[in-house]
Amino acid sequence: MAAVNPAISDIHADEHDHKPHGFLHRWLFTTNHKDIGTLYLVFSLTAFFIGGSFAMLIRAELFQPGLQLMQPEFFNQLTTMHGLIMIFGAIMPAFVGLANWMIPMMIGAPDMALPRMNNWSFWILPFAFLLLVMEVFLPGGGPQGGWTMYPPLALEGGANVAFMIFAIHLMGISSIMGAINIIATILNMRAPGMDLLKMPVFVWSWLITAFLLIMVMPVLAGAVTMLLTDKFFGTSFFHAAGGGDPVMFQHIFWFFGHPEVYIMILPAFGIISEIIPTFSRKPLFGYQAMVYSLASIAFLSCIVWAHHMFAVGMPLGGELFFMYGTMLIGIPTGVKVFNWVSTMWKGSITFETPMLFAIAFVVLFTIGGFSGVMCAIVPADFQYQDTYFVVAHFHYVLVTGALFGIMAAVYYWLPKWSGNMYSEKWGKIHFWSSVISVNVLFFPQHFVGLAGMPRRIPDYNVAFADFNMMSSIGGFWFGLSQFIFLGVIIHCVYYSRQRATAQVWEGARGLEWTLPSPAPYHSFSTPPVITDDMLAHGNVTH
């Protein structure tokens, strides 16, 4: 009896929706999962534009050989800040925002399990971000040692080292609280009938991601704290002269760092696993395989960290172990890609904007997966490491992977959030403009990397000029295209007059679509009565 619930919640929403009055009261003190989700998403979009403007400056300097615009010191600040802002400001908060909005609605809960902590974990973020970004305006400027912060170089900074480290501490605390909240919600707040192995894949992906977060964020905190004491309190964790070991930092950092890259992709896997079945009008192929592959990717991601360090001079056995482990990740990742394609197979496919982004995700993320497997081959990676080839690899997985996943999710659920349909025409223009420009931007970077261009350099030999110019043109074009995204969102929320139905998409399945659009302020105040037919994976037997 799917139809009954929306009606009930509808009346409920109209009668007393408890929205606090007053701007500050509503947004600063909010404990509502939707408001907090919105805050996260707006924060993330802002960070995306700030981090993006840094990237535009980087591409402007790399437009042609010779240093035209800036000193190398400033260039290094730009690359460092771009990386930190995009990872900790744009991608991660966007996924937490999506989790906040969608998980309670998808599992039939009224809100998150720990609403006050939810408020706290968001409101730490703007302050952390402020600490991070204001460094650029300090005397001496921001950190210049790269987002990976390798000592001894990272310790050559001044006060900015402390700012950066405290910013990372705060962001880590925020992430850990967010993760605890998500785990508590998923494990405790599911409506009766929403068994673990009937949950939407997005919820599964976040459950696994949250465990990864809890495991590795404290490790990052430890690593940067050691940096802090090395810099300001005379310890020698990473000073060779004092008996420390600079390579140890890299091991600790990547013990965090590699799971971190999966933290940034697993929720996108979840999103794509929601969208493709909807627009293929066919159930997800191999639901359980999808869940198990998520889990095994997460496990493997914890034992492959040193593939980022093949050139540091590890013992032979270490090189081989991390090579084999990394190659193994290709297997569950391949399973996911094959299953997405099989979901489309013999479906009835339509190409709305979320589906376009999802298809682009499958194609382009796979290119990043291919170059990932190539990077796993130790002897080849002796050549690839620290070149533009790696830059191309991780932008394929992060931009056309994580970011496209987020954009697909926004188009997919925006009608549910706002109650209005976005402009399909402008959504498609945004998609095509982005998908073409992103390839003009990143594909040539494979070539210059293989030809010998190191990463993180402000200037280069003229042999690399043509592809770099191409890359810069693609970059400006991609950057500008994102204003279309902004425009589509603003139009949809404030100006669109096309109302969304509760179902929104013809092929959509799952509890969130049983709620009216826009979703009521409190999701399921009383647990919905769930029958297996209402769920996308209610009847899965394998």
Add this chain to the structure above:
Amino acid sequence: MISSGVMRVRRAVAGLAMAASGLALANPQPWQLNMPTGVTSISERVHGVHMLAFWVCVAIGVIVYGAMVYALFKFRKSRGAVPAKWSHNTTMELIWTTIPVIILVAMAWPATKLVVDMANVESSEMTVKITGYQWKWRYEYVEYFGKATPVNFVSTLDAESNRVRQTGSGLDPHSVQEGGENVYLLNVDKPLLLPVGVKVRFVITADDVIHSWWVPDLGWKQDAIPGLINGNWTRIDTAGTYRGQCAELCGKDHGFMPIVVKAVPKAEFEQWLATQESAAAAAKTAQAAPVATTATQG
């Protein structure tokens, strides 16, 4: 103007042709698409595992993207496609889990043999110690066929590139040429001279921050880490000049500490080493007197 433009186009075409034919490129060429095969047996095998991985990816890509494109055309709602109900197929799932395992083993096998060989620095005939500094390299010829040598020098970015690369210099990077090649940011005052056909062991370290010593034509890079000594080796087959760069972010001039290896016939190298040795000895005796006086005074 025109002629330089034409030359540039010609070189670009030549670069593309060479890149496509897989000929060894000593230096990066405009429009170069692929990794150089390099000039050592190791670098050729590195190129080999790279190409193997590449073609495996292409093959898998053709299958996956082919299936996807087919699905996207064939199973469109606008063509009246009716969705099927099935949502799993154990046979297929088994197939596409096991076949990749076999493919991975096939890639890992030659890679493993290669890593083992690359790690084998035994029976080297000379030793060069490389030390990274912000932002230059020091090369010490520790021993040559068992005989210690005092030869060592610092290698830094050439003056011409250095002038052009200053922010807002207004100078054209295309003008930095040597032997008809553009060497902007890829040239040094003193290259590392090595003999052809001799197995050279490198011991690599750094003095301040982490650097990474990388010449693509030799097939590897190795991090230079303060407080740690890394080993690697090469045996260059062809005489020539091979250019590379520091590959680990090491501060503001990270982009400006190139590496140039000049491989010359063994006889020529020995002659060069001898002159360097006597020069070093002369410098030492010249220094010895004042050093001795300071010592007695101290």
